[in-house]
Amino acid sequence: MAPRFDTTRAAALVTAARADRQMSQTELARAAGMSQPNVAAIEAGRRSVGPEVLERLLRAADYRPSIPLEESADAIVAAGERYGIHDIRVFGSIAHGSDHFTSDIDLLARVDKGRGYFDIAMFQNAVESLTGFSVDVVVDDQSRPGFLDDAEVLPPVSDDTPRRAGRFARVPRSAEDATTSEIARAKFTESLDAIDTFLDHAVSGGRGAFERNSPAYASGSMAIIRTAALFEMDEFAEYLGDVPDEVVRGITTTRNIASHAGYRSMNDDLFWDTLTVHLPPYLDTWRAAARR
Numbered sequence: 001m002a003p004r005f006d007t008t009r010a011a012a013l014v015t016a017a018r019a020d021r022q023m024s025q026t027e028l029a030r031a032a033g034m035s036q037p038n039v040a041a042i043e044a045g046r047r048s049v050g051p052e053v054l055e056r057l058l059r060a061a062d063y064r065p066s067i068p069l070e071e072s073a074d075a076i077v078a079a080g081e082r083y084g085i086h087d088i089r090v091f092g093s094i095a096h097g098s099d100h101f102t103s104d105i106d107l108l109a110r111v112d113k114g115r116g117y118f119d120i121a122m123f124q125n126a127v128e129s130l131t132g133f134s135v136d137v138v139v140d141d142q143s144r145p146g147f148l149d150d151a152e153v154l155p156p157v158s159d160d161t162p163r164r165a166g167r168f169a170r171v172p173r174s175a176e177d178a179t180t181s182e183i184a185r186a187k188f189t190e191s192l193d194a195i196d197t198f199l200d201h202a203v204s205g206g207r208g209a210f211e212r213n214s215p216a217y218a219s220g221s222m223a224i225i226r227t228a229a230l231f232e233m234d235e236f237a238e239y240l241g242d243v244p245d246e247v248v249r250g251i252t253t254t255r256n257i258a259s260h261a262g263y264r265s266m267n268d269d270l271f272w273d274t275l276t277v278h279l280p281p282y283l284d285t286w287r288a289a290a291r292r
């Protein structure tokens with residue numbers, strides 16, 4: 001597996017992360033458990049680092065996806081053109097400056113006629129390789145989740161958007177100097193908020209409105225996908241507690257059906273029960289754990 005971040009660009013990545021966080025080399029060295037001369041040598045390009053050391057430095061500086069997203073905007077647009085993805089916009093934490101090292105990249109985009117989920121997946125992989133962060137793409141069509149109608153979304157980006165005029169322009173941080181624990185807690189709470197929003201939209205019309213290919217059904221799928229993602233983040237383990245293995249398997253299986261096998265393989269009644277009966281108590285428990 002390729003390293004998450006390009007170690008040949010360690011000097012530029014560490015320097016950009018530290019500047020964005022407004023940390024001194026001494027502060028970064030202390031946070032990463034290194035000496036200031038070592039940090040200075042890395043930023044000057046006099047010392048090479050391996051993937052683990054680079055990730056430790058970027059985590060300590062709270063390197064956020066806004067930085068590589070802005071830097072790689074041209075390459076992201078080019079990747080979109082290759083895979084039939086256009087009118088690319090950013091929403092979620094990046095759109096209001098509350099993204100952190102544990103955040104992912106939420107994109108809203110239109111897909112050319114004749115393109116499919118394989119093209120979307122390849123586009124996601126391309127953006128993840130460029131940025132080092134996980135990417136979620138929501139297709140902007142008639143079945144897009146209703147909550148996006150009121151969500152804060154950065155303007156669309158195309159080849160006509162001048163790079164210096166704000167293509168994926170970084171939004172200033174909304175909070176100062178959060179600790180790693182506070183960042184993880186904020187990201188966990190943000191994830192629960194997103195799941196709750198998807199869930200509310202999925203069930204608001206009742207079982208009768210919960211039909212395949214409806215916006216409600218799409219929102220239910222996104223709620224499950226985001227829930228399953230919680231178990232893939234080591235930082236969230238303390239809030240998730242001891243969830244039974246069969247529950248985790250049930251969530252991930254439902255996620256796999258929703259995101260890979262397609263709706264035709266889904267038992268709609270079981271899916272509805274998962275969203276309305278089984279999942280909400282766990283969400284309440286996890287939110288209470290995050291408040292403690």
